[in-house]
Amino acid sequence: xxxxxxxxxxxxxxxxxxxxxxxxxxxxxxxxxxxxxxxxxxxxxxxxxxxxxxxxxxxxxxxxxxxxxxxxxxxxxxxxxxxxxxxxxxxxxxxxxxxxxxxxxxxxxxxxxxxxxxxxxxxxxxxxxxxxxxxxxxxxxxxxxxxxxxxxxxxxxxxxxxxxxxxxxxxxxxxxxxxxxxxxxxxxxxxxxxxxxxxxxxxxxxxxxxxxxxxxxxxxxxxxxxxxxxxxxxxxxxxxxxxxxxxxxxxxxxxxxx
Numbered sequence: 001x002x003x004x005x006x007x008x009x010x011x012x013x014x015x016x017x018x019x020x021x022x023x024x025x026x027x028x029x030x031x032x033x034x035x036x037x038x039x040x041x042x043x044x045x046x047x048x049x050x051x052x053x054x055x056x057x058x059x060x061x062x063x064x065x066x067x068x069x070x071x072x073x074x075x076x077x078x079x080x081x082x083x084x085x086x087x088x089x090x091x092x093x094x095x096x097x098x099x100x101x102x103x104x105x106x107x108x109x110x111x112x113x114x115x116x117x118x119x120x121x122x123x124x125x126x127x128x129x130x131x132x133x134x135x136x137x138x139x140x141x142x143x144x145x146x147x148x149x150x151x152x153x154x155x156x157x158x159x160x161x162x163x164x165x166x167x168x169x170x171x172x173x174x175x176x177x178x179x180x181x182x183x184x185x186x187x188x189x190x191x192x193x194x195x196x197x198x199x200x201x202x203x204x205x206x207x208x209x210x211x212x213x214x215x216x217x218x219x220x221x222x223x224x225x226x227x228x229x230x231x232x233x234x235x236x237x238x239x240x241x242x243x244x245x246x247x248x249x250x251x252x253x254x255x256x257x258x
Contacts, residue, residue: 015051018048018051021036029064048064052064055069083208083248091116096120096121097240098120098237099121099122101124103220104116104219107146110157111136111137112136113133114134136165137162138159138178139167139193139196139197140222141203141218142218142220144181144185144191144205146207147178148191149209155182168197190238190241191205192205192234193205201224202223202228202233204221204237205219206241206242
């Protein structure tokens with residue numbers, strides 16, 4: 001029985017490895033995919049046949065790629081989220097007011113997940129990212145805002161699991177420096193990203209919490225450092241972000257008239 005259970009887990013791991021590989025390769029043949037994940041060609045073909053039968057992959061001209069059924073699941077999950085429902089209009093207002101890109105970010109498995117994005121009038125196409133994108137929490141404003149709301153043990157676990165690899169020269173790479181930064185964020189209620197994710201890009205973030213001060217997600221507004229500068233970056237924009245967070249928390253409150 002124990003061996004059977006192990007085989008079942010290994011089978012699931014292999015299947016998920018194929019899905020991840022298809023996401024990275026985008027479109028590939030059986031042999032290339034087999035080499036990429038180090039699974040025999042015959043086994044790879046069987047997995048692909050099962051995924052195709054269940055409409056999770058499509059085959060065109062002998063090449064395989066992920067199907068849109070994954071999108072259906074992700075969109076349903078997002079649309080059923082109270083956080084998404086209560087944040088949408090406020091995120092739109094924030095993007096319109098600032099003219100920049102406003103993000104809604106959540107944490108899952110110790111990573112930041114882009115849950116929603118609204119692009120303002122001056123939002124830069126080059127740095128828009130994409131919905132569902134995953135990144136390390138310590139590399140940007142929304143992620144650091146979320147970390148600041150977590151227990152020290154939880155932060156330690158995330159750093160142990162994912163490390164502190166840099167995105168730029170400005171990214172925090174030292175554990176103690178991160179802890180000092182998180183303490184500052186706790187005191188002021190918002191976080192900064194000063195060229196830590198992409199050179200030339202800054203952002204301001206703040207966490208959205210429930211009635212027990214547990215993090216539900218975070219909002220961030222980002223743009224080029226020539227626009228996000230001086231008092232606007234350090235004082236005015238944090239107030240706008242905190243105001244948006246407060247509105248969302250009120251809408252999500254059980255006692256809220258909304």
